[in-house]
Amino acid sequence: MPETLIKVDLTQSAYDNEMVHNRWHPDIPMVATVSPGDDFIIETYDWTGGFIKNNDDASDVRDIDLSIVHFLSGPIGVKGAEPGDLLVVDLLDVGAKPESQWGFNGFFSKQNGGGFLTDHFPQAQKSIWDFEGLFTKSRHIPGVRFAGLVHPGLIGCLPDKTLLDTWNTRETGLIATNPTRVPGLANPPFGPTAHMGKMTAGKEGAAAEAARTVPPREHGGNCDIKDLSRGSKIYFPVYVPGAGLSMGDLHFSQGDGEITFCGAIEMAGWLHIKVDLIKDGMAKYGIRNPIFKPSPITPNYNDYLIFEGISVDEQGAQHYLDVTVAYRQACLNAIEYLKKFGYSGAQAYSILGTAPVQGHVSGVVDVPNACATLWLPTQIFEFDINPSAAGPTRFITGDVDMPLAPDLA
Amino acid sequence: MPETLIKVDLTQSAYDNEMVHNRWHPDIPMVATVSPGDDFIIETYDWTGGFIKNNDDASDVRDIDLSIVHFLSGPIGVKGAEPGDLLVVDLLDVGAKPESQWGFNGFFSKQNGGGFLTDHFPQAQKSIWDFEGLFTKSRHIPGVRFAGLVHPGLIGCLPDKTLLDTWNTRETGLIATNPTRVPGLANPPFGPTAHMGKMTAGKEGAAAEAARTVPPREHGGNCDIKDLSRGSKIYFPVYVPGAGLSMGDLHFSQGDGEITFCGAIEMAGWLHIKVDLIKDGMAKYGIRNPIFKPSPITPNYNDYLIFEGISVDEQGAQHYLDVTVAYRQACLNAIEYLKKFGYSGAQAYSILGTAPVQGHVSGVVDVPNACATLWLPTQIFEFDINPSAAGPTRFITGDVDMPLAPDLA
Amino acid sequence: MPETLIKVDLTQSAYDNEMVHNRWHPDIPMVATVSPGDDFIIETYDWTGGFIKNNDDASDVRDIDLSIVHFLSGPIGVKGAEPGDLLVVDLLDVGAKPESQWGFNGFFSKQNGGGFLTDHFPQAQKSIWDFEGLFTKSRHIPGVRFAGLVHPGLIGCLPDKTLLDTWNTRETGLIATNPTRVPGLANPPFGPTAHMGKMTAGKEGAAAEAARTVPPREHGGNCDIKDLSRGSKIYFPVYVPGAGLSMGDLHFSQGDGEITFCGAIEMAGWLHIKVDLIKDGMAKYGIRNPIFKPSPITPNYNDYLIFEGISVDEQGAQHYLDVTVAYRQACLNAIEYLKKFGYSGAQAYSILGTAPVQGHVSGVVDVPNACATLWLPTQIFEFDINPSAAGPTRFITGDVDMPLAPDLA
Amino acid sequence: MPETLIKVDLTQSAYDNEMVHNRWHPDIPMVATVSPGDDFIIETYDWTGGFIKNNDDASDVRDIDLSIVHFLSGPIGVKGAEPGDLLVVDLLDVGAKPESQWGFNGFFSKQNGGGFLTDHFPQAQKSIWDFEGLFTKSRHIPGVRFAGLVHPGLIGCLPDKTLLDTWNTRETGLIATNPTRVPGLANPPFGPTAHMGKMTAGKEGAAAEAARTVPPREHGGNCDIKDLSRGSKIYFPVYVPGAGLSMGDLHFSQGDGEITFCGAIEMAGWLHIKVDLIKDGMAKYGIRNPIFKPSPITPNYNDYLIFEGISVDEQGAQHYLDVTVAYRQACLNAIEYLKKFGYSGAQAYSILGTAPVQGHVSGVVDVPNACATLWLPTQIFEFDINPSAAGPTRFITGDVDMPLAPDLA
Structure with missing residues (x-):
């Protein structure tokens, strides 16, 4: 098996793992360096770092402090990667942690984030999904069983400072149009719960301006695209030297839209990935957001x-x-x-x-x-x-x- | 072959064919009556009634009066259909008229309807697509050739008076928020170019209130769903006795969104359909909009x-x-x-x-x-x-x- | 629509149509000539030339003289085609004759050809299949309905004299190993029922040596491959100047093996095809038998x-x-x-x-x-x-x- | 993770693992017992028990003693299973051993088993395939890379004595028609290299009559069906009380026919399976050989x-x-x-x-x-x-x- 570059211990707080971070900032230090052509394993927490439990009580979904998410593994430095390149990522395989063969889905209370149908389902609820090899089913929802289209909900490269500033400007601008809305229009930087990985010098200032991980943005990030599944190939824009690839928020399966917000079938797990570069690929192909090719191994439910x-x-x-x-x-x-x-x-x-x-x-x-x-x-x-x-x-x-x-x- | 209930002559004006109409109104008379279980053929004009020509000049796309569209064949009465039923329609086959093996695509001028990207492509342009059996290609766009996912862009049952009033109220309300916008926010009823089929008594008043055919609505209508393709099965809400099924706007192929607006690959053609009923189906299944099952015969481009x-x-x-x-x-x-x-x-x-x-x-x-x-x-x-x-x-x-x-x- | 090069009248005997033949021989005259890049329509009889009827009596399946089959439309000459080339055939579309929207399936008596399971089903039986657009079902076999994978059972180019002699030598050799077997091991040339198309001079001698159409051979011929369906592309070896492409034995649908022998769902119909050439393609690609690419539009039954x-x-x-x-x-x-x-x-x-x-x-x-x-x-x-x-x-x-x-x- | 019922140590001889056997005989003792509804993990050797190495020398393929194969894990007893039942096996997942991410393919010398094309490739050759997550490629065969359709080549239940005798009678009868043929027509029982699992009493006699594992037979066995892939569901005939399910010969991928014989891409690995019963299922469904449903997760290469x-x-x-x-x-x-x-x-x-x-x-x-x-x-x-x-x-x-x-x- 290839080397596991980042390990996570599900019994340990994600805040104690310095190969993990929960904000986007150009100065978060790389935790490992690889070369184009390398393949390796990355382990991840579930997006909440273990806050949601495998039980029959939805109070954890109700009570979660959403400023702690998402716990990402990385950033990984790639030798030779420069701004303007495309980082080619093969998702060779993705899976749940062997010791954690389950996932959760739910909807947040309208008071705490809500979901796509929060006006119809305003209170916190959850369901637990057990994995049986390639399949899953839930004790809370009888009559359905399906193969997983396993994928990372969140993956992308570090922004540079200009891009970070763009994000902060436009999102805080939106919030300003209705700052008291519940749920909020967007999530501004928030230092107290930031996990900046291995950063030491300048950490406090960076945490105060680091972007939250919730929305998808130019770099990809929390796209929650179910088709970024194992076997797919993604081309990411590179903004900083070394690229700085981070990932997490693994899903065993998800419907288009991730409408329940909390979320797909959320799980802790691992990714086996391979990286390569297309030098100057952004200009060569006119790339503004990531592009990708889906996997040849997606479940063929076609009725x-x-x-x-x-x-x-x-x-x-x-x-x-x-x-x-x-x-x-x-x-x-x-x-x-x-x-x-x-x-x-x-x-x-x-x-x-x-x-x-x-x-x-x-x-x-x-x-x-x-x-x-x-x-x-x-x-x-x-x-x-x-x-x-x-x-x-x-x-x-x-x-x-x-x-x-x-x-x- | 099954009986052809409605014929269209492409050399004749659609206004002269009284089995055709271009507005939605409950009082448009049925042009034929069938029984559940029957299958039959319906011919249709292209949505513009032949206004757009197979040539290399886009002035027809620029100059079209969009108040004339869409020319629909019908309405077909179904014995025993009552409000609250579901009309089950099998699209057994759909094709181009043998004498008209081509279609058009284009974008309207921003001054005359525009399109999804009208700010980027503000002027009228068109492309002509030739059919080669199941495939199509265009002399204006080299390097692409594909199998058609042939479908009607527009199909649905007549609204009752209550539903019609709902449509008019909400759409004229929207227009009133910005009545001079170009392109317009919606299209209000417009009597002068209305084609009310076989209607004689009360025609003028009905034409003045009949709904335009542009938007998809509760009954289906101009959904422009590429997957309502030949071989699919659709369940339509019924609002008036006899259902009154009409259809048109055939597409040889279309991308999701029909972003070019003028439109997909638009063509004149025919549909071989079969009808059946689920009595009281709307309540049985909680149906507000049509539901459907896709065809087992869709092109399997999967890369x-x-x-x-x-x-x-x-x-x-x-x-x-x-x-x-x-x-x-x-x-x-x-x-x-x-x-x-x-x-x-x-x-x-x-x-x-x-x-x-x-x-x-x-x-x-x-x-x-x-x-x-x-x-x-x-x-x-x-x-x-x-x-x-x-x-x-x-x-x-x-x-x-x-x-x-x-x-x- | 493209030109129909060969027409068949289902009320007329296939023997009276000189654009049809039922044997393979290099000297059968071309009935039409086309150029590489042309597309055109070919009509065909069903393989028995109308002997099997749409009724509930299997005596026609029992009594048929199998020396009359298969009635093929052609041969079509292709300008510039020479021995050693590959003739590229696009099956742009294939369908049933509009006036004949049905097909038949059956098994011959063991006394008259039998079938793959003739020891278990030794007597003649038949089923009739009605077409409903893209679908078919049978009044003799309830509970099944499916989309057609329409295809020609038989298509290929004329053999040259050397290849014909090879066929006759090896097949008569096989027959000689057990000449009285019922059903026979193979079918030797048989002049009396031969239909040699437009041939006049030397017809009798040619008929006496012309190959029967039953087996698939080097040139393709009666391959009965269900996946040569509409939308597929086939590369045929060329043996004689002009290629001489003939085809027939249309099937609305068939299972792998065509185990019932009489046959698939057999029908009269038409093909819309396009031809092209790969000069010297047999040597370039090491081709001994036809190769092909399947259609992107095959029914996606995948359970x-x-x-x-x-x-x-x-x-x-x-x-x-x-x-x-x-x-x-x-x-x-x-x-x-x-x-x-x-x-x-x-x-x-x-x-x-x-x-x-x-x-x-x-x-x-x-x-x-x-x-x-x-x-x-x-x-x-x-x-x-x-x-x-x-x-x-x-x-x-x-x-x-x-x-x-x-x-x- | 579910319990691993059978473990294999790839550094240990398969003969030393008494939860493994390489012959079929009704008296081989069960090594574990499960209940209907249980899911569990089974590890397996590659079919040769590690004889073929990951190197660039094909002498191991040439020199292997084929009387040692196949090393199977099992038999597993299923509570309540009786002769005449169907044992329903869900292949929830199948994979390579983490420490052995590679497989081999090759053809035996015609002197030692040969292969489907042994007259054309009469000497021993091999290729090594490396796994990259869900994909594989070979350093010996450039230009190809594909997703695995991972499956067990061999799986089935123990025969009863009657069935065993039937096998021996008919296969030794075949051998007798040409006992000196190279390669042999079939493989007779051969005691010296038999591995009878946990059997002690009567072991020698049983080994002398136990069936070799090479051919597929009524119970399934070495079917080498590439579509018994992970995610598929199989219905096995049961012949002895407790069923006695054994499996092995894992393939990362294989083409239909397994024409190279040595073999597919052969590997050591594990299966996560679930078992259930259909009581009296053989009679209920007229079952003589296993039936199965393919996986919804097969690679969708469709061109x-x-x-x-x-x-x-x-x-x-x-x-x-x-x-x-x-x-x-x-x-x-x-x-x-x-x-x-x-x-x-x-x-x-x-x-x-x-x-x-x-x-x-x-x-x-x-x-x-x-x-x-x-x-x-x-x-x-x-x-x-x-x-x-x-x-x-x-x-x-x-x-x-x-x-x-x-x-x-």
Whole structure:
């Protein structure tokens, strides 16, 4: 086996592991150096550093301090990498830690981050998913079982100072438009919970300006693209000498959009990756954001039931070519459908967040309505979910549901 | 062969064919009646009724009066269909008219409808695509050839009066927020160019309130979903007795989003369909919009190059979880990439509008950035478009481009 | 539409159409000439020239004189084609004749040709399959419906005299080893029923030596490869100046092996093809038999139930690495399985002959047993055919079966 | 992680591990007992027990004593399993041993077992394949790299005494027809190298009659079916109380037929499996051989170049509907083709034995010629192997080849 460059001990706090960091800043020191053509192993915490537990109590999802996420392993320095290059990353394999064959999914309370459907599911809930080799199922959501499309939710290179400043300027600008909104419009830098890896000199100042890891940005980062799965190949823009590749937030599986926010099926694990360079690749190919090629080994569930949504919201208000609204309607339509088979709304929501659901931008020019589609794979269900003249059979009896932790007064 | 219920003569004006209409209204008379279980053929005009010609001059795209579209064949009455039912439609086959083995794609002038990237491509351009059996290619865009994912862009049942009123209220309300915007936020009812099919009594009043056909709505309509392809099965809500199914706007192929607006590869053609009913299906399955199952016969291009976009616009402005903005960035990124191989921007834009490109809602909770991905199938190109250390080869020499018709002063 | 070079009138005898022939001989005159790059339409009879009828009586399958088959359309001359070239054929589209939207499948009596399982099904039976656009189903075999993988069973170029002599020598040699076997080991030349197209001078002599069309040979010919489907691209060896491409024996669908022999779902129809040349391609690529690339548009049924067979025959006799015996066992195993759901053996046999079943050479070195597998797509059934602890449900009630015509005394 | 029921130490002789055996006999003692519903890990040796080394010398392939194979882990007893049941085995995951990330492929000398093309490649050669996560490549065969379709070549339940006797009778009967043939027609029982696991009492007698593991048989066994890959589900006939499931001969990847015999890409590794029962399943479903469902996670290489072969052998001799001969011709045709790109014949042969090549029984009724097809995935090559008018480019320079060990005098 190739060398494991970064190890994580799940019994140890992520803050005590200096090969881990939870902010983006150009001055975070490299923790290891590799050469183009090298392959190696990187271990990672789950995105919360172990805060969410494998139990039937959602209070951890309710109570988490989200300023601590995401715990990333890295940065890895690549010899010869210079700003303007493309760092080519082969995800040769990705998996769960052998001692931790489970993951979690949930939705945050609207008071603490929420999720895509937070107005409909405003309180914290979670589901636990057990892994059986390449497959997963949940004790909280009967009747579904599927192969994982395992992937890192978050991966990318360190920004340079200019890019970091751009991020901070535009995001704090957005926050300023509605600073008291709950949940917040964005997450500003926050020094107290920053983990700056091996940084010592200048750490406090850097932590105060380091970018939070929540959003995807120009460098990739927290893209939460389910198709960056094991076997895929990614081309990342390089901004600092040595590139500084970091990664984490591993998902056993996720639906397009990661609508549940907390999140996909979140897990601790490892990546076997290989790196290479395309010198001056950003200019050669006109690259602004990462590009990638999907894996030849993705689960081939190809029978779908597809739900449409348009950009008229739940209250009937008309939005102009708004795919976000349209996709929300498609999600809500799918949830209503699944409830007819006996699922609770929360269970249905969780299925959409975890299973290899596709979300397509189907029509985006027919004013004033965008049209989005949600593709639900039928083969992940242990019963037939297709429509028929007889109407749905309630295969799900409702005797189990997802734990809920009510907001504290 | 099954009976052809509606015929169209491409040499005749669509306005002279009373089995065609271009507005939605509950009182448009049925032009034929079928029973559940029947299969039959419907012919259709292209969406413009023949206005766009197979030539090398884009002035027709510039000059079209968009109040005339879309010319739909129908409505077909289905015996026994009642409000609340689901009308099950099997698209047994769809094709181009034998005498019209070509289609068009283009972008409207920003003065006359525009398109998804109208700020970047503000003037009218078009490309003509010739069909070779199951495949298509364009004399205006060298180096690409692909199998068609043939489908109707527009299909659905007549609204009832309540639904029609809802549409008009919300869309005119949107227009009122910025009535002079160019292009307009939506299209209000407009009597003068309405084609109300066989309607005689009350025609003028109905035409003045009939809904325009541009947007997708609750009943389906102009969803422009490329995956409603031949072989697929759709479940439509029924609002009026007899259902009143109409269809048109056939596409030989389209990319997710139909970003070029004029449009996909637009063509005149025919559909072989079969209808059935699920009585009271809307309540049984909790249906608000159509649902469907894709075809087992879709082209299996499965090697993709995937472009990411985030919800920071071209000017660097931050948008909050806006998938529309994110998808626009992914499109722009793909266009820049393709230009490195020699394509003009317009050609690249047209490829994204016509080829079986996927647009995914990849991340929609990581505040403040949505992440969208555009999946470009590599196998449609006659050369290798993958990145390499050597950089791109300009296979496209630039000696042909898409005709452009400058705005008139 | 492109020009139709060869037309067939299904109400006319194939013998009266001089653009048709039913033997292979280098001197059969070309009926049309095309240039590399041309595309055109060719119509064809079904392989029996209309002998098998759309009815519920299998006596035609029992009584057919098999020396009349196959009626092929051609030969087409290609300008510039010379021996040693590769003729590149794009199957741009293939379909049934509009006035003949049905096909037949059956097994011959063991007295008249038999089939792969003739010892188990020794008498003539047939099933009729109706086409519904891209799909087919049979009134004689309930519970199955699938999309067609439409293809020509027979296509190839004229042999030269040397190749023809080789064929005759080796096949008559085989016959001589057991000349009275029923069914025969091969079919020798037979002048009386030969149709030599436009040939006049020397016709009688040529007919007496012309090769029968039954077997696949070096030039391709009756390969009955289901994957030469519409959208595929084939590279044929050229033996005579002008190539002389002929084709026929269209199938709406077929399982690997065409085990029922009469045959796949046999139909009259048309092909839209395009031709090109690779000069001296046989030597350049070391080609002895045709090679091809499959279509990007094949039905994506990908959930299979797979049956194994080994080279121990039904009587328990051991054969040495004999894939033919192994595949026969896999077929018999699948038939026994399907009978548990209520199908008659004949119906199950017919499903294996018509549906897009795969037959794989799975193991061919583990002495003394070859292992073959038969892949039955589960999605073609209207009920669940997967094994379960509860055992099979007999969805098929047995009230319809395939017509059988007993051998005459 | 689930419990590892059987461990193997690759530094220890397989003969010293009593949880391993290399013969089939009903009296081999169970080494562990599980219940229906349990999942667990089984480790295995490579099929030769470590005889073939990761080096550049093929003398081990030449010199191996094939009476020692295959070293299987098991048998596992399943509570409640009785003769006539079906043992349902989920292959939840399969992988290489972490300390042994490589595999071998080769062909035996014709003097010692040979292979499918032994007349063309009569001497021992081997290639070594390194694993990079989910992918593999070989230092002996440049230009190919592919994802593994990892699977056990050999898995099945213990025979009862009746079945064992049947095997011995029919195989020794075959041998008797030509007892001096090289290579032999089959492998008779051979006590001296038998490894009977934990058996003590009666061991010598049992070893003398125990069946060799080479051929696939009614129980499954050495089927070498590449599609029994991780994620698949298999239904095995049960013959003895407790079932007695054994497995081994893991392959990282294999082409249909395992034509190279030594073998696929052979490796030591582990399986994570789950077992269940269908009581009386053999009768319920008419089962004679195992049936299975393939994995939803197979590599989706779907662009193929397909080679045909017919049942006329290399010397021009005519065989009657012999798929084995036809598949051999398809293999030889593919090898000639690949040689045009610079591969040695041995390298091409090895690619066909290791890559996810499909072998189809395409036509098996068109007397006298069977037609078989070999499907070569084009996406595994690092260069374009499609035919073109320009002819092939020799991407492979021939500076490396597979080690060959000449037969000793």
